[in-house]
Amino acid sequence: MRRNVLSAAALACTAVLATAMPAFADDPSPVPDTTAAPADSGGQAAETDPSPVPAEPGAAEPTPAPAEEADGVTVVPRGAPDTGDAPVAAQSGGDGLLIGGGAAAVLAAGGAAVFVVRRRASGA
């Protein structure tokens, strides 16, 4: 009987201890805390680290140093300059279209007039 009681008590204690283990495991919190702190700061660094990287090109754009105060090219532009507005030929092409269209209209009007005159002549 006593054995049963003792074994039951031992079992209960074991169960209590087993359930309390996570709570005990929380005790050495200073260790994880201290490690957590650098981890957090590392996390912050990781957060701040990427931002300067993309920010650098972006930040360089609005504040280029004017070369009036420095020797050498301070900002190298991208690509090739577009220094030619070309449509001179295109404009003469447009004029040609206008002339051609006008000539066609005159020709059509003349043809219609001839057609009408001939019809009248044949009808008379």
Added chain:
Amino acid sequence: MTPFSRRAVVAVAVACLTAGCGGDGGSAGDGPAVRESPGHRSPSAAGSPVSGPRPLARSVPVGLEIPAIGVDTPVVRLGLAPDRTVEVPPITADDPAGWYRYSPTPGRPGPSVILGHVTVGAHGDGVFRHLARLRRDDGITVRLENGAAAEFAVTSVRTVAKAGFPTEDVYGDTARPELRLITCGGPLEDGEYRDNVIVFAALRATAP
């Protein structure tokens, strides 16, 4: 080893060390000048040591004269377009040339960059219509805001495809004052010029 021979060995070692440092220092001192030439890789720089007239004080350009092709034009300032390409002068009847304000002022060490249109649409020819006709040693004079003038001599004229624009040759550092004139050229493709004409020039004289 006697004290004398020890001193001799130490003296020789010190002499070797200082000689080595001196050699390095000399090469370091020469280094930039030597590196500059291949650095900018422009034809004008090939084999050209830093010499010639003294650089001018910083002052923005206000006028440009190229007698060989009849150019006498005011110069405006150009910056960067939103897409980070270089701005170009306005398209007007008497279009001016434009100085890229993130390049050195003419007469200062480095490549000063001036751009102009080859054609300006309905207005006809642009200020740099005949830039490709320039030849070696043709003179280019840039008037500065402070009254000084920088006279450059053409060293080479290149026509390059826009797709392969020689950014380093044009904008790369140079030890001496140089000038780049840029316009468009080559055949038209879909209403746009295929090439750029680039004139490389080096400072020949200054006034006053």
